[in-house]
Amino acid sequence: MKHFGQYDMLDLTAEQRTKIETIHEEYEREFPPLMEKVMAVQMKKSERLIENLGPDQPLSSLNFEKEYKAEAEALIPLTQLHARVRAKILAVLTKEQTGRLEKILADAPKYLVERLGLNEKQDDSWKDSWKPGDPIPESFKKAPRKNFPAF
Numbered sequence: 001m002k003h004f005g006q007y008d009m010l011d012l013t014a015e016q017r018t019k020i021e022t023i024h025e026e027y028e029r030e031f032p033p034l035m036e037k038v039m040a041v042q043m044k045k046s047e048r049l050i051e052n053l054g055p056d057q058p059l060s061s062l063n064f065e066k067e068y069k070a071e072a073e074a075l076i077p078l079t080q081l082h083a084r085v086r087a088k089i090l091a092v093l094t095k096e097q098t099g100r101l102e103k104i105l106a107d108a109p110k111y112l113v114e115r116l117g118l119n120e121k122q123d124d125s126w127k128d129s130w131k132p133g134d135p136i137p138e139s140f141k142k143a144p145r146k147n148f149p150a151f
Contacts, residue, residue, distance in 0.1 A: 009104060010097045019092045027085045034081060038074045045071065 012020070045067040052062055090098055 010093065010100055012093075012097070016092050020089055023085060023088045023092070027081065030081055031078075034078045038071070038078060041067070041071045041074045 045064065048064075048067065049059075049062070053059065090101075093101065
């Protein structure tokens with residue numbers, strides 16, 4: 001199964017896997033054009049910065065309000081897509097599987113939560129959340145993923 005490796009730990013039925021794979025395929029079709037729009041807006045912002053910022057000029061001297069607003073507006077459809085995909089996937093899972101997924105995500109080290117885009121605070125606390133030698137969360141030990149050894 002593509003993406004979301006934690007789904008391999010949920011004992012999905014063949015029907016659930018097929019439904020989730022279909023959801024992922026829809027996502028893969030919808031994501032690129034939305035991301036291209038975001039990147040185009042970011043590129044315009046970068047070009048303006050390069051053109052207008054002098055060598056000793058502080059960044060705060062430029063007003064990027066218009067560019068930041070355009071970037072935020074471009075991100076809205078992308079955020080909505082992620083929310084729709086998550087809702088569709090959760091609708092496929094049983095109550096037990098949803099609970100197990102929530103437990104897996106709750107036990108995940110902060111750096112993994114940040115990487116998956118699940119950190120609503122968007123801070124840097126995840127950088128200190130795991131150190132070599134830290135224990136593996138129990139929910140990660142119980143169900144080895146396909147093609148991976150058990151811990």
